[in-house]
Amino acid sequence: MRNAVFAGLLTSVLLAAVPPRAQARAGAYEKMAPVEQYLIADRDAEVALARSAAPPSISKDASVLVLTPRGYVTAAEGTNGFLCFVDRSWTSDFDDPGFWNPRLRGPTCMNAAAVRSVLPLVRRRTDLALSQLSREQILARLKESIAKKEFGPPEIGSMSYMMSKEQDLGSGHWHPHLMFYVPGETNPASWGANLPSSPVFGGGQDLPGGGRLPWTIFFVPIPQWSDGSSAEEHPGAK
Numbered sequence: 001m002r003n004a005v006f007a008g009l010l011t012s013v014l015l016a017a018v019p020p021r022a023q024a025r026a027g028a029y030e031k032m033a034p035v036e037q038y039l040i041a042d043r044d045a046e047v048a049l050a051r052s053a054a055p056p057s058i059s060k061d062a063s064v065l066v067l068t069p070r071g072y073v074t075a076a077e078g079t080n081g082f083l084c085f086v087d088r089s090w091t092s093d094f095d096d097p098g099f100w101n102p103r104l105r106g107p108t109c110m111n112a113a114a115v116r117s118v119l120p121l122v123r124r125r126t127d128l129a130l131s132q133l134s135r136e137q138i139l140a141r142l143k144e145s146i147a148k149k150e151f152g153p154p155e156i157g158s159m160s161y162m163m164s165k166e167q168d169l170g171s172g173h174w175h176p177h178l179m180f181y182v183p184g185e186t187n188p189a190s191w192g193a194n195l196p197s198s199p200v201f202g203g204g205q206d207l208p209g210g211g212r213l214p215w216t217i218f219f220v221p222i223p224q225w226s227d228g229s230s231a232e233e234h235p236g237a238k
Helices: 043-051 112-117 119-130 135-147
Strands: 063-068 071-076 083-087 106-110 159-162 177-183 201-206 212-221
Touching (some): 043 083, 043 106, 071 119, 083 119, 112 159, 119 135
Antiparallel strands (some): 063 071, 083 106
16 A cells, blocks of 8 residues: 555655554565455445545545556546555565565555656556566666656655555554655755654655665654544554
């Protein structure tokens, strides 16, 4: 809500640091469920869920994608360069036991730089998953695409909002947060990330068996949901 994407998508660096997808029950999602379980039948409901990723001042003028059995399609054309969508489980880490969890929903709203340089990889993983490929086959295809430089580093300034009170990242409603995509392998210490009392988490995107995604992601939890309410007041926040 890979994500992701979801999230994105739905990332390996935080598996030991934050609870969302890594806490899915081990062995519960060995293979893909029927495609219908990943879809949201009411398109208007999915649009609303996608827009909930960011404050209305941003999301009301954003483009919106919704998931279909053939991949993401445009449900609304925006005017401000942002794009919102609901990330699904297959954009999580390949070792994550929740990789095929059909309940995961990660509303995400990317800025224009991330739409151009990060979203294509999210869409590619989604298309591969919907083609009924196994987790191992998706990983192999992804590595081939990266080796061929079909996906490059993110543009400078790429970021996304994940502030939806309705997000479900595997263990309920994790903290609202911002995500920043940095080209290449960036030392987390340069951001003060992963240090005691630091509000920043992050690191590289290593892939099983070798190789890595072409970016480092930094997460910054924030104290309120997109509707302005306090994150501490949400009964499902963890």
